[in-house]
Amino acid sequence: MSESTRKALESCLWQLKCHFTWTLVDGGKSLDDFEDKVCDATEFQNNEFKATVFNILAYIKHRRGHNKAALECLWQAEELIQREHSDQAEIRSLVTWGNYAWVYYHLGRFADAQIYVDKVRRVCEKSHSPYSLESPELDFQEGWARLQCGRKHNERAKVCFEKALERNPKNPEFISGLAIASYRLETWPLPQNPINPLRRAIRLNPDNQYVKVLLALKLQKMKEEGEGESLIEEVLEETSCATDVLCGAAKLYQRKGALDKAVELLKKALEGMPNNAYLHWHIGCLYRTKVLDLLQDTGKNEMYGKREKLEEAMGQAVYHLKRVDEANANLSCVCSYLACLYAQAGQYDKAEHYFQKEFSKELSPGAKQVLHLRYGNFQLYEMKREDKAIHHFIEGMKIDQKSKEKEKMKNKLQKIACIRLSKNRTDSVALHLLAFLQELNGEMQPAENSERHLDSRSFIPPASFAEE
Known part of the structure; x- marks a missing residue:
C-alpha cells in the first residue's frame, strides 16, 4: 500500500464510531485494573450486553499489544450480535467492524482493514458522513461502553442514552441505560434523582431484574426499605438470577446488617463462577466484618x-x-x-x-x-x-x-x-x-x-x- 493510500485509510479510520475513537482508557497504568473489571463484567452479565464487553476487551488487548487476542474478542462479539440481534445485525455490528478495521491497521494488514472500512461505508452511505451514522443504536452502544469504564464516563454515558431516546423514546434498552447512568451519577459529579428513570425502565421492561435491584437499593437509601425489600424478594423468586442481580441483592442485605443473607447470595453467585476473584473478595470481606x-x-x-x-x-x-x-x-x-x-x-x-x-x-x-x-x-x-x-x-x-x-x-x-x-x-x-x-x-x-x-x-x- 502506498503512503498516500495508507494516509487515506487512516483518515477513514478516525471517522469511525468505535472504541478506538472514543478514548475510553487514560494512560497505560490503569489497564490492569480496567481489564480485571471488564473480565468481571463479561462473566457477570447476561448475553444482552456481552458483545459490548467483548469489544472493550478487544480494545484493551490491543493496548497491551495482543492484537491476535483482540481479534478473537471481536469474533466473539460478532457471533453474539448475529445470534442475539439478527434483525439489527448490520447496525449493531458497526462498532465491532470499526474495531476490526483499527486492529488490522495496527497489524499492518491494510487490505483487511480496508475491507471492514468498506463494510461500514456500505451501511452508512446514505448518511452525510460515509463512515459515520447518526443512529440511536450507536449512541446506546457508546453509552453502554462508557458505563463499563468507570465513573469518569458516567456523565457522557447519560448524554449518549438521552440522545438515543430522542429518536426512540420508548426503547426499553435505552431507558434502562439512562436509568443505570442516573443511578451511578447520584452522588458524582452532580446530584441526580434516578427514581423516575428506574421506575420507567421497569414499566417498559418488567423482566429487567437488575434495574429492579438498583431501584431497591435507591429506595433503601431513601429510608423506604419496605418497598425496596419487596422488590428484592420478588427478584429472588426467579428460578435463575443473573450474577449482577445476586450481587446487588447482597449489597442491600449487607447495608441492613443481614450479613448471613448477603453471604448466602454471594455464594449462590459463586456456584456459577467458582474462580471469580471479585466474588471471593466480597465474601471474604463480609466474613472479616x-x-x-x-x-x-x-x-x-x-x-x-x-x-x-x-x-x-x-x-x-x-x-x-x-x-x-x-x-x-x-x-x-x-x-x-x-x-x-x-x-x-x-x-x-x-x-x-x-x-x-x-x-x-x-x-x-x-x-x-x-x-x-x-x-x-x-x-x-x-x-x-x-x-x-x-x-x-x-x-x-x-x-x-x-x-x-x-x-x-x-x-x-x-x-x-x-x-x-x-x-x-x-x-x-x-x-x-x-x-x-x-x-x-x-x-x-x-x-x-x-x-x-x-x-x-x-x-x-x-x-x-x-x-x-
Whole structure:
C-alpha cells in the first residue's frame, strides 16, 4: 500500500464510531485494573450486553499489544450480535467492524482493514458522513461502553442514552441505560434523582431484574426499605438470577446488617463462577466484618461460647481472601486483611509474611497509610515492639495525604510520647516524637541545629534501651 493510500485509510479510520475513537482508557497504568473489571463484567452479565464487553476487551488487548487476542474478542462479539440481534445485525455490528478495521491497521494488514472500512461505508452511505451514522443504536452502544469504564464516563454515558431516546423514546434498552447512568451519577459529579428513570425502565421492561435491584437499593437509601425489600424478594423468586442481580441483592442485605443473607447470595453467585476473584473478595470481606463484630460484641466471659462462631468466620475469611491473593487480582488490602486475621489467630509468622507481601506491592498513598497503621498496630500490640510501631506510624504520617488513618497514627504517637514522659520527663524518644508532630502540624519551628526532615529511624532507641 502506498503512503498516500495508507494516509487515506487512516483518515477513514478516525471517522469511525468505535472504541478506538472514543478514548475510553487514560494512560497505560490503569489497564490492569480496567481489564480485571471488564473480565468481571463479561462473566457477570447476561448475553444482552456481552458483545459490548467483548469489544472493550478487544480494545484493551490491543493496548497491551495482543492484537491476535483482540481479534478473537471481536469474533466473539460478532457471533453474539448475529445470534442475539439478527434483525439489527448490520447496525449493531458497526462498532465491532470499526474495531476490526483499527486492529488490522495496527497489524499492518491494510487490505483487511480496508475491507471492514468498506463494510461500514456500505451501511452508512446514505448518511452525510460515509463512515459515520447518526443512529440511536450507536449512541446506546457508546453509552453502554462508557458505563463499563468507570465513573469518569458516567456523565457522557447519560448524554449518549438521552440522545438515543430522542429518536426512540420508548426503547426499553435505552431507558434502562439512562436509568443505570442516573443511578451511578447520584452522588458524582452532580446530584441526580434516578427514581423516575428506574421506575420507567421497569414499566417498559418488567423482566429487567437488575434495574429492579438498583431501584431497591435507591429506595433503601431513601429510608423506604419496605418497598425496596419487596422488590428484592420478588427478584429472588426467579428460578435463575443473573450474577449482577445476586450481587446487588447482597449489597442491600449487607447495608441492613443481614450479613448471613448477603453471604448466602454471594455464594449462590459463586456456584456459577467458582474462580471469580471479585466474588471471593466480597465474601471474604463480609466474613472479616463478622469477625470484627464478634470480637467487639463479645466480652471475655462470653468468648468461650462464641469461640466456634469466631473460628468459623475467621476460617472462611482467610479461605476466600487467600483465593483472591492466589488469583493475583488487582484488589487493595487483601494481604493486610489476611495478615491481621492471622495476627488475631496468633499465627504471627504468617501475619508477617502477608504484611511484607503487601509492602512489596505498588500502593496508592492512601493504601500505604492504611498499611503502615495496621503493621504498626501489629508490632505494638501483638509483637510488643514499640520501636518498630513508632517507625511505621511515622512513615505513615510522612505521607502527604489527609485521612482518618493519619489522624489515628498521630494520636498513637502522642499517646506513646505521653506514656514515656510520664515515666521519664527527659525521655529523648518521646521528646523527638513531640517535636516531629509539632513540626508536622506547623505549630513550631525546629531549632536551627535540628534536622529539618527527621528520619523515623532516629526515634528508635538502641537495642539495650528496652532492657534498662
